[in-house]
Amino acid sequence: MRLIVENLACRRSGRRIFAGLSFAVGPGEGLMVTGRNGAGKSSLLTMLSGRLKPDAGAIRVEGTGEATLPECLHVVGHRDGLKSALTAAENLEFARNLLGHPAASPVQALEALGLPHVARLPVGYLSAGQRRRVALARLLVCRRPVWLLDEPTAALDLASQGVLAGLMRHHRAEGGIVIAATHQALGLEDARELRIGPVAAPAEDAFAAEEWL
Numbered sequence: 588m589r590l591i592v593e594n595l596a597c598r599r600s601g602r603r604i605f606a607g608l609s610f611a612v613g614p615g616e617g618l619m620v621t622g623r624n625g626a627g628k629s630s631l632l633t634m635l636s637g638r639l640k641p642d643a644g645a646i647r648v649e650g651t652g653e654a655t656l657p658e659c660l661h662v663v664g665h666r667d668g669l670k671s672a673l674t675a676a677e678n679l680e681f682a683r684n685l686l687g688h689p690a691a692s693p694v695q696a697l698e699a700l701g702l703p704h705v706a707r708l709p710v711g712y713l714s715a716g717q718r719r720r721v722a723l724a725r726l727l728v729c730r731r732p733v734w735l736l737d738e739p740t741a742a743l744d745l746a747s748q749g750v751l752a753g754l755m756r757h758h759r760a761e762g763g764i765v766i767a768a769t770h771q772a773l774g775l776e777d778a779r780e781l782r783i784g785p786v787a788a789p790a791e792d793a794f795a796a797e798e799w800l
């Protein structure tokens with residue numbers, strides 16, 4: 588599949604955050620979305636996930652058949668979307684049933700994130716980093732080609748950051764797409780960078796935002 592963004596603009600609370608954003612990502616590619624605090628990285632990911640309407644421009648996909656872009660996405664955002672009263676395994680089972688295209692079992696996914704011992708614990712008992720790893724384990728229980736990750740290393744120790752880098756590498760090697768908003772390298776160093784912000788980008792850089800208020 589291919590994800591294409593053309594001349595995208597974002598307005599929040601009446602203020603133009605960015606405009607003129609264009610890029611395309613295809614199978615196996617990674618895109619690191621960078622920029623200062625408030626530049627609009629999370630807003631861009633929210634737009635890609637279909638939860639925020641663009642102020643202008645278009646987001647489209649090719650090669651997905653009948654499936655819409657939201658149906659092709661996994662999103663791991665600032666809010667982990669986990670139910671505190673459910674166990675880690677129950678949360679993952681719920682996501683697996685809801686999202687379709689099941690892949691790894693909840694236990695396998697937790698093992699991949701180094702957390703097999705929390706499978707039967709309510710998520711409310713977990714540390715911040717453990718919760719984040721359960722949220723990331725959701726990526727593995729269903730097969731979806733595009734991973735949208737917003738600061739995915741938040742609360743992760745170095746070892747878990749390495750695990751995440753491996754998961755992203757593997758996903759891309761299988762033809763998946765990773766788009767991550769981040770202030771860190773993430774292990775996506777070979778990915779293209781989309782810098783949102785007032786820093787002037789080279790003229791040939793199709794990713795540059797053109798207008799700032």
Ligand SMILES: Nc1ncnc2c1ncn2[C@@H]1O[C@H](COP(=O)(O)OP(=O)(O)OP(=O)(O)O)[C@@H](O)[C@H]1O
Nearest residue numbers: 599600604622623624625626627628629630631768
């Ligand atoms: N729900 C919202 N309603 C109104 N304005 C919002 C909302 N969320 C974010 N904004 C505004 O949109 C702008 C961009 O915010 P966004 O969270 O996209 O930036 P970011 O680049 O992800 O920042 P950070 O690096 O701090 O996470 C900010 O000025 C913010 O105040």
